[in-house]
Every structure is written in C-alpha cells, then in structure tokens.
Amino acid sequence: MADQVGTCAICGTATATSRRRHARYCSNACRQRAYRQRVNEPVMALDSFIGRDAELLRLTGLTDTRMLTLVGAAGVGKTRLIKEFVGSRATLVELASATDVTRACAAALGEPIREPVLSTLVRALAGRETLLVLDNCEHVAAECAALLEPLLLGCPGLTVIATSREPLRVPGEVLVAVPPLSITNAVELFIDRASANQVGLRLGDRDVLAALCARLDCLPLAIELAARLVTVLPVKELLARLDDRLELLNRGNRTAAERHQSLRAAIGWSYDHLSADEQHVFRCISQGPRGFGLDVAVQACDLPSDRVLVLLSALVAKSLLTFTAAGRFEQLESVRLYGRERLAEQFAGDVPGGAAANLKVVRRGPAPAANH
Ligand SMILES: Nc1ncnc2c1ncn2[C@@H]1O[C@H](COP(=O)(O)OP(=O)(O)OP(=O)(O)O)[C@@H](O)[C@H]1O
Ligand SMILES: [Mg+2]
Known part of the structure; x- marks a missing residue:
C-alpha cells in the first residue's frame, strides 16, 4: 500500500511513496517539466498544466509512428497536450489562421518560399x-493531407504530429x-485558475465544484472561462446559471x-465549417436528450435513415458527437446548448423539445443546401 508522505519536487503535491520506492514527481507532467528544467528548455506555457498522465504515456509509446493526429472536441486540450509533450524539440506550425498550409510550413521551418514550394x-x-x-488543422484538413502524403513519402526522417478536431x-x-x-x-x-x-x-464544497465541472463536460476551455466568473458569482450560483453558459463564458x-x-x-468554429445538411442534423439532435439512437435522430431530422447515418458519422468525425461503447x-452539454441556440435562431426563439425524452421532427428551412 502507498502512503501519502513524499512531495513532488516540482509542484509540491503529495506523492505516493511505498516502502521500496520514493516517487520524486507526482505525475508524468511534472516529470517532463523537471526534464525540461534540467536541459534548460524554454517553458511552453505560463500557467500550470494539469493531469494527462495517461495521454502523455500513450504518446511516449508511439514515438515510432510518423504521422500522429490528436483528435478531440473544441477546447478539450489537444494543443496544450502536444506542446507539453514535444517541448521545444519540434517545429510548430500554427494553422488556425492559415490558408496556405505548404507556405506556412516552409515559413515555420525557415525554408525559402520558392515555387514549387x-x-x-x-x-x-x-x-x-x-x-x-x-496545430489546429481541422479547417484545412484536405490541404494538410495533400501536403503530408508526398512530404512523408519523400522525407524518411520526418515525423508529423497534428492536432485537429477531425482526422486528416x-x-x-x-x-x-x-x-x-x-x-x-x-x-x-478550476481551483487553480479560480484561485489565480x-x-x-x-x-467551498468540493461536491459543488465537481458538479460544476461535470456540467462543463470537464472541458479545460470551458473550465478556464468559468473560473473567470468567481470574482462576481459564488460557485453555487455559477452552477445554477450554466444553462446560460454561452452568454456567460x-x-x-x-x-x-x-x-x-x-x-x-x-463551438461555432466547428459549426461554421459544417455543410448545410450537417448543420441541420446537428441542430435537430441538440433538442433531445444527451444520448440517443439512430432511430430517434432519423425521426427528428426528417431525412432518410442512410442519409442521417452519413451525416451523424460526419459529426462524430468532427468531434461534435461521440458514439459510445453502448x-x-x-x-457534450455545451455542444448541445449551442445546437439549441442555433435552432432557436432558425425558429426565432421557439425551441421545441426541452428535456423531452423524444426528439420532435424539425422540418428543414426553406432553402435546403446541396449535400457536401
Ligand atoms: N491539461 C491542461 N492543464 C491546464 N490547462 C489546460 C489543459 N488542457 C487545456 N488547457 C487549457 O485549456 C484551453 C484550451 O486548450 P487547447 O487550446 O489545448 O484546446 P484545443 O483542444 O487545442 O482546442 P481547439 O480545438 O479549439 O484547437 C487553453 O487555455 C489551455 O491552456
Ligand atoms: Mg488547438
């Protein structure tokens, strides 16, 4: 059995210490930070990095992989995780505002931009x-794929790690x-950012904090934004107001x-990049309960079953929906609230459904868009 007697050499948190082994660090994150301090690497962020031991371990086990993509929902922590993992040993290409991926890569690598690039x-x-x-590839996923295939084929010493809401x-x-x-x-x-x-x-009460974080889907971005409000709202009240999170955060x-x-x-960054049919399905499914089956979605979307399945699978690929083992x-609750907001906008404030167990049929707007 491990006793809580040691303290982490980096953050001071209690570490598990057994009779045979004394843990110097509380987590992989702190172990990596200690390594960076030893080799005098520049820090990757000014605020603290929390958790992610399992993910860091998984990434460490994948060092032979030449093309890795970290995929997940908006604000879940893909960029932060990869920055913590690679430190300064990688060239980082920030693509959120890029339109020409090849030129952005050449510029980041310090290579002259000569045609053909x-x-x-x-x-x-x-x-x-x-x-x-x-980093942040989802809106230029096709361009990334078109660049990476010849690059990885032609450069055997190249390893690429991408972050994206959608696979490349x-x-x-x-x-x-x-x-x-x-x-x-x-x-x-939440405690770390709120205390700052x-x-x-x-x-106050840890159960209330846990309820707050659970309703924020344990998404780091949502938690950081919510922590800003502790200067004007007690946590209990913040929890009670989470239906209005899109206004508040x-x-x-x-x-x-x-x-x-x-x-x-x-969330809008993902929604804005959906096709019109994907947006339609996204709005429809957001009316109902958090979890649902294909039959319920078909009923809600007023489209043939095969088409709904294709559109749902696109939403899963784009991290706006998950398909569970069950x-x-x-x-996610925040994503669902966003969908309801877009639906309310479409119907000028009259959102059917609420917490209803079954979705109601939502006819498509007057100008259905071409399928993508
Ligand atoms: N493990 C963590 N510890 C501390 N802060 C975190 C952690 N993960 C994420 N954050 C913080 O949460 C915010 C969102 O994280 P990040 O930018 O990595 O999300 P993302 O998944 O890349 O989002 P997007 O899909 O929009 O690119 C950032 O401010 C980041 O520093
Ligand atoms: Mg990111």
Whole structure:
C-alpha cells in the first residue's frame, strides 16, 4: 500500500511513496517539466498544466509512428497536450489562421518560399530528422493531407504530429483521441485558475465544484472561462446559471485566439465549417436528450435513415458527437446548448423539445443546401 508522505519536487503535491520506492514527481507532467528544467528548455506555457498522465504515456509509446493526429472536441486540450509533450524539440506550425498550409510550413521551418514550394520543402527535409507539429488543422484538413502524403513519402526522417478536431485521413495516420479531463483533474484546473483570478478565495464544497465541472463536460476551455466568473458569482450560483453558459463564458485570455475568447466562438468554429445538411442534423439532435439512437435522430431530422447515418458519422468525425461503447450517440452539454441556440435562431426563439425524452421532427428551412 502507498502512503501519502513524499512531495513532488516540482509542484509540491503529495506523492505516493511505498516502502521500496520514493516517487520524486507526482505525475508524468511534472516529470517532463523537471526534464525540461534540467536541459534548460524554454517553458511552453505560463500557467500550470494539469493531469494527462495517461495521454502523455500513450504518446511516449508511439514515438515510432510518423504521422500522429490528436483528435478531440473544441477546447478539450489537444494543443496544450502536444506542446507539453514535444517541448521545444519540434517545429510548430500554427494553422488556425492559415490558408496556405505548404507556405506556412516552409515559413515555420525557415525554408525559402520558392515555387514549387512542395518540391523545395521535400528537398530541404529529405536528408534531415524533423519533428513537425501542425496545430489546429481541422479547417484545412484536405490541404494538410495533400501536403503530408508526398512530404512523408519523400522525407524518411520526418515525423508529423497534428492536432485537429477531425482526422486528416492521410495513409498511415494514427489517431489519438483526447478525451475531456478526469473529474479530479477538472476540479483541480478550476481551483487553480479560480484561485489565480482571486487570491485567497474560498471556493467551498468540493461536491459543488465537481458538479460544476461535470456540467462543463470537464472541458479545460470551458473550465478556464468559468473560473473567470468567481470574482462576481459564488460557485453555487455559477452552477445554477450554466444553462446560460454561452452568454456567460466569454472572457478568454487576451492573447488567446479569437475562437478561444468564448465558449460560443469555440463551438461555432466547428459549426461554421459544417455543410448545410450537417448543420441541420446537428441542430435537430441538440433538442433531445444527451444520448440517443439512430432511430430517434432519423425521426427528428426528417431525412432518410442512410442519409442521417452519413451525416451523424460526419459529426462524430468532427468531434461534435461521440458514439459510445453502448451503441448510442452522445453530445457534450455545451455542444448541445449551442445546437439549441442555433435552432432557436432558425425558429426565432421557439425551441421545441426541452428535456423531452423524444426528439420532435424539425422540418428543414426553406432553402435546403446541396449535400457536401
Ligand atoms: N491539461 C491542461 N492543464 C491546464 N490547462 C489546460 C489543459 N488542457 C487545456 N488547457 C487549457 O485549456 C484551453 C484550451 O486548450 P487547447 O487550446 O489545448 O484546446 P484545443 O483542444 O487545442 O482546442 P481547439 O480545438 O479549439 O484547437 C487553453 O487555455 C489551455 O491552456
Ligand atoms: Mg488547438
């Protein structure tokens, strides 16, 4: 049995110590941080990194993989995880605002942008060991795939790790799903960020904090945005107001990307990139319960079953929906609230459904879009 006697050399948290072994660090995250301090690597972030031991371990076991994509929902922590994992040993290409992926990669690698850019890049990287991180790829997934296939074929020393809400679908791609934080880590993150927003704050009952984080789907972005509100709302009241989270959670870090300024913007970034039919299905399924089967979705969407299945699978691929081991589809609560908001907008405020057990049929708007 392990006793809680030691303390982590990095963060001071109690560590498990058995008779035979003394744990110097409380987690893989702290072990990695200690390593970086030893080799004097620059820090990757100014605020603390929490949890993710299992994911870091999984990534460590995949170092032979040449094309890895971290996939997960908006604000779940894909970018933060990969930055913590690679430290400064990779070239990071931020693609959220990029339109030309090849040029963005050449610029990040410090290569001259000479036409044809792809061949120039292949020649430059062919004889080197390079670790390239392509961050926030979902809106340029096709461009990434078109670049990466010839690049990986032509440059045997190249390894690519991508983060995306959607797989890139390049041959050889290995997908690592990034789930929400565990409830324990989610509470830890909330306490950490809330305490930074108001030093000395008493947050109170742990059960209330756990309920708050669970309703925020244990999504780091939502938790960080909610923690901003502790200066104006007791946690219990914040919990009671979470149906209005899309209005309330809107003060991101000033230096964060536009889509991380609010929860609505973060989910909207995915919604705006859906086809019209995908948007239709997304709005319809958001009326009902958190989990549902295909039959319920077909009834709600007023479309043939095969078509609904194709559209649901696109939403799963784009991390707006999950398919559970129990064979049901599930939406995060924040994502569902976003869908309801878009539905309310479509019907000027008259949202059917509420917490109803069954979805109601929503006819499509007057101008159904072409299928993508
Ligand atoms: N494990 C963690 N510990 C501390 N903070 C975290 C953790 N994971 C994520 N965060 C914070 O949560 C916010 C969102 O994380 P991140 O940008 O990594 O999400 P993402 O999955 O890449 O989102 P997107 O799909 O929009 O690109 C950031 O401010 C990040 O620093
Ligand atoms: Mg990201």
